[in-house]
Amino acid sequence: MPNNRSAAEISECIRCGTCCKKGGPSLHHEDTVLIEKGLILSKYLFTIREGEMSYDNVTGQLIPASSDIIKIKGRKGSLTCVFFNEPESACTIYDKRPLECRILECWDTREIERVYAKTRLTRKHLVSTIAGLWDLIDDHQARCSYEKINRLLKMLGGDNKDDALKEILEMIQYDTQIREMTVQKGGLDPDIVDFLFGRPIKETIGMYGFKLKKQGDAYRLITIPTGQNL
Ligand code: SF4
Structure with missing residues (x-):
């Protein structure tokens, strides 16, 4: 859908895809079931390890990760989430999309800021057994x-x-x-x-x-x- 509205005019998701093109989401405990049920395969994930410099979406700065951060990969050579269908401007796993994608409201980021660094999923949660x-x-x-x-x-x-x-x-x-x-x-x-x-x-x-x-x-x-x- 063409997006001719300015950010100040947006108060609902207009499926412009801007958030999906800025990098895939980080996963949280609430997303464990998506991995366990094979709805999101581990080949679509990568890990930012504890202490690794990473871009913080909330502060906009490059800071060391305080724990593992499990993220959905981007398409080769770009930040665009691997599950984003660009021609359709649609998420291909919309019904099963991770927590951050469900709560993100680009016109009001308070909820994503509250959750962003909490209950992060780590490799230990997923692989230690x-x-x-x-x-x-x-x-x-x-x-x-x-x-x-x-x-x-x-x-x-x-x-x-x-x-x-x-x-x-x-x-x-x-x-x-x-x-x-x-x-x-x-x-x-x-x-x-x-x-x-x-x-x-x-x-x-x-x-x-x-x-x-x-x-x-x-x-x-x-x-x-x-x-x-x-
Ligand atoms: S999982 Fe879906 S909604 Fe979330 S960033 Fe990727 S394409 Fe967008």
Whole structure:
């Protein structure tokens, strides 16, 4: 439906799709049933891990996540929610859409602001009863936490920078290999690894002003010029 009205004139959902194009929703405890019943498959989800820098929709700032945030993926190369049907300007899971989508009123954001950071669903809620898989996730989290990444990145400016760099590169290698291993040896769908292990560190490290560069068989960490952070 064409939307010719200004934001000030809107007092009901006119299905303009603006909210669905700004990124998929974060999931809450109330959405557990959607996962458990297979109405939303885990291949459509990704995890922002505790401590990872993430865009806060309410404050509009990039801040560290206070816990896991499970989100619905965007379409490749865009923020638009994977369940949004652009030509029809419609949600393809409308009757089963998550809590945030049900309570969001773009003309009055008080309710979404009240709920936004509460009762967030985490990987522990969804996967901790799956023996073996949860141990893998827990081990990955211990070895690759954002607390550790932050600490090592800060050390790059100090006397122990060589040790810190070595540890970061080993961490990125492990983070990459565990994804490949769960797919190749564990037979898991490659589309679910960003839900199980969060976004690859070799990508998220861009938010800290660094990127990986391959040189022969080895990787180097280089600084991204100011203003070009991912
Ligand atoms: S789940 Fe549906 S309503 Fe929610 S953001 Fe995606 S397309 Fe929009």
